[in-house]
Amino acid sequence: MAKNIAVLVGSLRKDSYNRKIANEMIRLAEGKLNMEIIEIGNLPLYSEDLDENPPLQWTAFRQKIQSADGILVVSPEYNRTIPGALKNAIDVGSRPYGSSVWPGKPGAVVTSSVSSLGGLAANHHIRQAFVFVDVPLMQQPEAYIGNSSKIFGEDGKTVVPDTEKFLQTFVDAFQKWVEKF
Template sequence: MEKYKIAVFVGSLRKGSYNLKTAKALMALAPESLSLELVNIGDLPMFNEDLEDTPPKEWTALREKIHAADGLLFLTPEYNRSVPGVLKNAIDVGSRPYGQNAWDGKPGAVVSVSIGDISGFGANHHLRQSLTFVNVPTMAQPEAYIGNAGELFDENGNLTNDSTKEFLRSFMEAFEKWVKTHVKK
């Protein structure tokens, strides 16, 4: 069975992040052909083109992880109807220097996670706009908006809601097909 390396980006840095808990649940529910790895974006220096002559080691490491991945999975909370700055910064860093876009052509998917009822709808779609520009073919269906996240996990961070578990499992099965269809091997 062919294995596909999936880089997982979580836009929330909070230790108790529901996005991180959801990412871990997705990793546990993923089909065997997907090998998922969390990519730390919390320590990335802010993008500044003046630093490109000698890029920070964190930028280089991020770009290498993106290049090594077959696919990309993004989890985002919603901050002020958009994505967190740390996630946008990672996209900017990975898309540079000009003409060397590490994201180019990598199949991706977006999951937004929120404690509210709207489920991060605005952030989900803002992130999709940025991914379109950096040429990440992003899975359109099923859409993944996880609302009321505070009620879905136990005190140890385990997903306890069976219908959410089944949805996330089916989402990862669809993502597996998406990756297999779009991966550049």
């Protein structure tokens, strides 16, 4: 039976290249993994003051992550680090203290950038945050997708065959990683 994967997209932009990459990976995983994008842009900023009576958006997000068999993050790099909405989502899921929804869920990280570096710094910062909340991350293959503005056509489909091939390799490796758990 296919595992359920929560996909977090770090970019909130409507025409985000990262959302397009996530959608391409969802397509490539069809029949292998049930992948669903879990929206993070509607999450109120985390504040411990709200833990006793959490916003409904927090509760719904935590339930979706709790019920997932694994986590896939597809994110850009903002100012050489994690986008604020993604960091907030990680924080919301990790609280209140002792009630984190993250521990033990196998995960993977894909970053992309319009530059040639492919979000390298963000990838490592995301990994650092997930190590702390006890998400075992797939080590190989690593995914830093550079020049992301040049890999999609008007229809949002991958137009660079090598990119599609790489994403398929990544999805297949991630499926094996998730099945180990």
